[in-house]
Amino acid sequence: MKLKNSLLVGAALAVLPTFALAQDAPGFDEIGPYIMTTLLFCMAGFLVFFMAAGFAMLEGGLVRSKNVTMQMTKNIGLFSIAAIMYWLVGFNTMYPGDFNGYFAIGGQTVLDPVGVAAADAALDYASVGSDFFFQLVFVAATASIVSGALAERIKLWPFLIFVVVLTGIMYPISGSWKWGGGWLDAAGFQDFAGSTVVHSVGGWAALAGAIVLGPRLGKYKDGRVNPMPGSNLALATLGTFILWLGWFGFNGGSQLAMGTVGDVSDVSRIFANTNMAAAAGAVTALILTQVLYKKPDLTMVLNGALAGLVSITAEPLAPTLFGALWIGAIGGVIVVFTVPLLDKLKIDDVVGAIPVHLFAGIWGTIAVVFYNADANLGTQITGIIAYGVFTFVASLVVWFILKAAIGIRVGEEEEINGLDMSELGMEAYPEFSKG
Amino acid sequence: MVKLIIATIKPFKLEEVREALTEAGVRGMMVTEIKGFGSQSGHTEIYRGAEYAVNFVPKVKIEIVVADGMADQIVETITKTAQTGKIGDGKIFVLDVQQAVRVRTGETNEDAI
Numbered sequence: 423m424k425l426k427n428s429l430l431v432g433a434a435l436a437v438l439p440t441f442a443l444a445q446d447a448p449g450f451d452e453i454g455p456y457i458m459t460t461l462l463f464c465m466a467g468f469l470v471f472f473m474a475a476g477f478a479m480l481e482g483g484l485v486r487s488k489n490v491t492m493q494m495t496k497n498i499g500l501f502s503i504a505a506i507m508y509w510l511v512g513f514n515t516m517y518p519g520d521f522n523g524y525f526a527i528g529g530q531t532v533l534d535p536v537g538v539a540a541a542d543a544a545l546d547y548a549s550v551g552s553d554f555f556f557q558l559v560f561v562a563a564t565a566s567i568v569s570g571a572l573a574e575r576i577k578l579w580p581f582l583i584f585v586v587v588l589t590g591i592m593y594p595i596s597g598s599w600k601w602g603g604g605w606l607d608a609a610g611f612q613d614f615a616g617s618t619v620v621h622s623v624g625g626w627a628a629l630a631g632a633i634v635l636g637p638r639l640g641k642y643k644d645g646r647v648n649p650m651p652g653s654n655l656a657l658a659t660l661g662t663f664i665l666w667l668g669w670f671g672f673n674g675g676s677q678l679a680m681g682t683v684g685d686v687s688d689v690s691r692i693f694a695n696t697n698m699a700a701a702a703g704a705v706t707a708l709i710l711t712q713v714l715y716k717k718p719d720l721t722m723v724l725n726g727a728l729a730g731l732v733s734i735t736a737e738p739l740a741p742t743l744f745g746a747l748w749i750g751a752i753g754g755v756i757v758v759f760t761v762p763l764l765d766k767l768k769i770d771d772v773v774g775a776i777p778v779h780l781f782a783g784i785w786g787t788i789a790v791v792f793y794n795a796d797a798n799l800g801t802q803i804t805g806i807i808a809y810g811v812f813t814f815v816a817s818l819v820v821w822f823i824l825k826a827a828i829g830i831r832v833g834e835e836e837e838i839n840g841l842d843m844s845e846l847g848m849e850a851y852p853e854f855s856k857g
Numbered sequence: 858m859v860k861l862i863i864a865t866i867k868p869f870k871l872e873e874v875r876e877a878l879t880e881a882g883v884r885g886m887m888v889t890e891i892k893g894f895g896s897q898s899g900h901t902e903i904y905r906g907a908e909y910a911v912n913f914v915p916k917v918k919i920e921i922v923v924a925d926g927m928a929d930q931i932v933e934t935i936t937k938t939a940q941t942g943k944i945g946d947g948k949i950f951v952l953d954v955q956q957a958v959r960v961r962t963g964e965t966n967e968d969a970i
Contacts, residue, residue: 649904715903722905762906774905 448540455681456545462689463552466675469668470559474501476664477566481573482850483658484721484773486650488840489574490850496569496578500585504562507590512561513554515594516602523605525595547678556675560620561589561597563672567624570773572631574650575638575837578845580830584820588627592816596623596809611805612797615676617736617786618805623813625780628771630817635830637770639837647765650772655720662724666700669731673738692738696731699738699750703730706754714758722758725774729753729782736786740793749789753782858925859954859966862932865891865916865947866939874919877938881930885970887920897945916947922957924967 478497482490504512514528533551534543543549565585572581599606600619613619640648652658673696679685707726711719730750734741741749760777769776787806790797824830831837836844843849866874871888878886892913899912923931932949940946959969 647907647909649907649909651904715906717903719903719905758906765905765907 448545452545453540453543455679456540456543456548458680458686459548459678460552462675462677462680463548463556466671467552467556467559469671470556470563470675471668473559473563473665473668473672474498474566476661476666476668477563477570479657479661479664480724481566481570481661481773483654483656483661484570484652485573486840487653487851487854488842488849490653490842491846491848492578492841493569493573494850495846496573496581497566499578499582500565500569500589501562503582503585504565504589505558507586508558508561508594509554511590512594513557515591516557516597518598518602521598521602521604523603523608524599526598527591528594560616560672561593564593564620564624564627565589567621567775567779568628568631571628571771571775572635573772574841575831576631576635577828577830577832578841580824580828583824584627584631584817587820588817592627592813592820593620593623596812599808600805606801606805606808609804610796610798610801612790612794612802613736613787613805614738614790615673615735617732617783618809621732621735621779622783622787622806622809625776625778625783626810626813627817628775629769629780630814631821632769632771632776634818634821634825637768638772639834641770642765642768647762652721658721658724662727665728666697666731669696669700669735672696673735677739688739694743695738695741695746696734698743698746699730699734699753700727701730702747702750703727703733703754703757706730706751707758710755710758721774722761725757725761725778726754728778729757732779732782733786733789735783737790737794737797742793745793749786749792752785752789756781756785859957859970860923860925860928861952861954862919862921862923862928862935862949863952864919864921864935864939864949865893866919866935867941867946868915868917870939870941871917871919874935874938877934878921878931881934882927883921883923883931885921889918889920891916891918895945895948914945922954922970924970 474497478494481493481497485493509531511528511530513531515526518526518528531550531554533554534549538549547553565588568584568588569581597619598604600611600613601607638650641650642648670693674689674692677685677689677692680689704723704727707722708718711717711722730753733749733753734746738746757774757777760781761774764771764776771777784806787802788799790802791799821830832841832844868890875886892915894913897914899910899914901908901910903909919935921931928951932951935949957966957969958964
């Protein structure tokens, strides 16, 4: 009885405002797209946020147990720093509105006022809060890429200082060239959800760091590669599945609109393509490692799925499911062949971040031309080179400055004992014996 | 007299060997997981495209203390049960024990086992 009463009251309340405001309130046709797109940004943003957990688990599983606490510390540290830097300067640097197309340092992000009126909201887009949040979880993904590649030997604070520069300045400046409506956008460069803008940028920054930092002690000795197997492949697999889930938000949310039948259908189309590319990347790596090494390598299969995802990220909408399949499959091939290639070059990338995010990111950016008629190979390559040169050079400069000023690498004994005890005095698995 | 039998066997054979020894009248044993190499030597594995040597192979070490008269039968039981015919089946060593003491009662030698 009580329930029935409250239901009636609720129904009456729901109906009343409609009558009262019917004359001057905007109809659903006007505010519906704004509401739906804001909802898309919030939900997709949650999914991409969860990718931070995916990166943490992937990296925690692929480093040795003596460095797990440090890896977790870096992951939660980098996400939180990215969130603050993106508010302070990043968001408005990346989306400055009208600007010269190359460079404009923005100020702090200001949200819509509390209870904003429809007349004052960006009805053709979404709320500032949802847009800001959705964009900030992307920059955090870029920083996560760097942490995985440089694991097990970099000091905590120099790494976090690099994250400040990357998330506050470097990524937002280069991001503005495309997504902020800058010169590459004007040139017709296509990158739907960030194979280049997000993933390659992280990969370039990681590559510069790995070169300046040098390989882990004993990784390359007497011309041989000495594998350092990860501590927990169950965690690494969980991390990959979490990233895979998060990618639906990453690519789907990048539709940037959900107010029409076409838009919402496109979001679902992107989900299906994204999933297909991941599956194709994983299966390719599974088969290739079986053929090449006689035994499948789970860590490569995990990287293969992620490479498939990165490959489809530049154009997850236009391809058919078969298109997503072969684009993702080539991502898987790239990983299986470039992980050993980096080892040959003595570039030590602990989790395979550079093959997955940089090399597959370049491939994905090129692959746009196969299904998107607006894309042009020359422009795509121009974009790839522009992002590469800017991010790689800027990262090298920052890494060298950090190296000269405070040093970026732990000492030999600290590295052998593990960063958990030497830098943090805290082990991830204190009840396990040393091994 | 009391003998100490040390046997290193393939880990997957442990349960089978335990059953056979219990049936043969063995009333206690000590089991340790160990690593080592013999004529089997190590082998190579591939991790993320790089080949690496596994120099030590995992084995299980069983230690059994028995009365002199039982030793030959125990050795035979272990040999028969742990054998696969492939390299790496393990080794058995038999040693004399100078003294055995049961902690609870202070009994010694054959009475202690």
